[in-house]
Amino acid sequence: MKPNRPLVLIAAIALAAGVGACSQEPDSPSEANEATVTGPVAKPGIAASDGRMVLPVVAGRPAAVYFTVRNDGAEPVTLAGVHVSGAGKAEMHQTSGGSMAAVASLPIAPGASVVFAPGGLHIMAFDLAETLKPGGTAELTLTFSDGDKLSMPLHLESMGTDAGMEGMHH
Template sequence: MRKLVLAGLSALALPLASCGQSADEAAPTPAATIDSAPQNAPGVNVTDAVIRLPAAPGRPGVAYFTVSQGGGDPHAIAAAYVEGVGRTEMHETVTENGVSKMQPVKTVPIESGKTVQFKAGGLHVMLFDVGDTLKAGATTEITLTLDNGDKISAPAKIEAIGGGLGDAMDHSADHSDDHAGHDMSEM
């Protein structure tokens, strides 16, 4: 029986190998995908990562953190991923004519010897489709992708809105997909 199974597996590998790829390259297993954690980008650190949950289901949450680069060539943050969140968007709060609003940001430059803060009233990551598995008091992982494809991951403390573990006012109550009408003083 064992020889029959091995022969069957070998027969499956031949068509994949004939395309110029080995069976391992052509069809990664789900376990291999899950087990391959991102490698941290050399010289880049993420600290003080916090996820603020929405007060009401279906509303967006927000992520704050600090990124520093100790040395090397300048980079840019190209994307953010938070475990347990369906979609993320990097945003920046800007004030025009006394009115604060959010606008999407495609990349965020980071330079050698510099620190960039994602904080209330400035750069931040909006979290859409926040899973109910994320609970205040727990942690999740945030992963940033740099412009060169390197990744950096860090644990993120999960908090209820207001920075604590209890209920507080919903900073995202007026947030809509077009980002209009958001009261930035509550973020």
């Protein structure tokens, strides 16, 4: 039995149009595709969790950001930069012996987790927007030395007695 040429031609055109439509990028961000169009791509093998930002009691002071980052990949990675939405500047810091120093980069071995917590590694967020309020959210973006990024939400909290910042010299 011979194939019907017009029918084969129509099927080929339909298939080509369907494949072409699948590979096109959206013309503009929408609610459904905004994250993939404007947001950073998560670094493969890297996960972050438990993000929170402790807001200062006194306006004009920095906030502290805490979270855990885990390297489930087979290769070491280096955390090279941080950004917090609503902050003019953010820096990684390490507290040791009651004083704090900036950390330029942080290597993370395969299979390792690094905890950013009160009294140790943390992020200081400076020049905070007035829109950052307890109970709200912000976004933390981690940038790695190879340019890959990972973003996560931060729950905004008020500084309390258990926030872990007491005794540190800023």
